Amino acid sequence: MHEVLLVEDDDLIREATRLTLEAHGYRVRTAADGVAGLDMFRDRRPDVAVLDIMLPRLNGVSLAGRIREESGVPVLLISARNDPVDVVMGLEAGADDYVTKPFDGPVLVARIRALLRRAAPAERPSPTGPxxxxxxxxxxxxxxxxxxxxxxxxxxxxxxxxxxxxxxxxxxxxxxxxxxxxxxxxxxxxxxxxxxxxxxxxxxxxxxxxxxxxxxxxxxxx
Missing domain, CATH: 1.10.10.10 (Winged helix-like DNA-binding domain superfamily/Winged helix DNA-binding domain)
Structure with a gap:
């Protein structure tokens, strides 16, 4: 069972997202702000981190950058539709992908599955020599x-x-x-x-x- 770290300050969105992910077989740990999310990430490395951009104490872009400095764990940002600059900043900071609010649960799950597949060993043929x-x-x-x-x-x-x-x-x-x-x-x-x-x-x-x-x-x- 893969573990997801979900960092979202909105109580309703955080709980609804947690339930959706758990219904699809993921183990979910949650945090309500960026600092708590970073501490939780360091305490036990998840398989993927899902971060809202607008977080108190430490925003999602900065949190993505801190995670990327310490780990290659896939990072997915959750963004509002009207902040493309923040999305690009997040990707440049080290995030791997993003979804926009409001998002459908199946879309989020599909993106997480894609990140996990990408992190797994490649199945396509590769050159064998340098x-x-x-x-x-x-x-x-x-x-x-x-x-x-x-x-x-x-x-x-x-x-x-x-x-x-x-x-x-x-x-x-x-x-x-x-x-x-x-x-x-x-x-x-x-x-x-x-x-x-x-x-x-x-x-x-x-x-x-x-x-x-x-x-x-x-x-x-x-």
Whole structure:
């Protein structure tokens, strides 16, 4: 049974969400503010953290950043529809995905399942030997990424994103394709998660390594 940390300050939303998740087989621990949520996260690492953005004491964006500094646990943000800037900030801070309020329980559950699948070992065939792209070396077996011989620390999402690029160097991968393969969306999602994910990956492996193909997607330079 997977454990979910739910941090939400609205009592009714927190309780309704807890009941929904438990009905789908998840064990849920809850907190009503960001500081309590961080303490609970540190006390016992959950399998996934679900954070409201507008939290007292420590907001969800800051909490996502603190969690990402300490762990690769998947983080899902809950956002109001009228704050796209906060969503982008949250993704840049290290969150993996988000849902907007008001949300349907099945949508939230589907997003959590997608995050958990993404965190599990990849099932698609991977190259067996190290691949080199300029100063970058990627081994899909050990999941080690080195730049100029220096070992890089990548999140699960960043590793899967790099894995897709490395499997097809020089090939343009559309945002929709990356949403399906990396974020496990079988439906059309918000491509901002792809753009921010690529931005975070570039910051670690080199901005010049991933090229933007305007209006289409991205490709890895060999």
């Amino acid at each position: 691949l080199c792209f300029g100063d970058l070396t990627f081994c899909a077996v050990s999941l080690e990424v080195r730049r100029d011989g220096r070992l890089l620390t990548l999140t699960t999402t960043e590793l899967k994103l790099l894995r897709e690029f490395a499997a097809s160097p020089g090939t343009v991968l559309t945002r929709d394709l990356l949403l399906e393969r990396v974020w496990d969306y079988a439906w059309s999602g918000d491509t901002r998660v792809v753009d921010v994910g690529v931005q975070r990956l570039r910051a670690k492996i080199g901005r010049e390594r991933v090229e933007t193909v305007r209006g289409v997607g991205y490709k890895l330079r060999g």
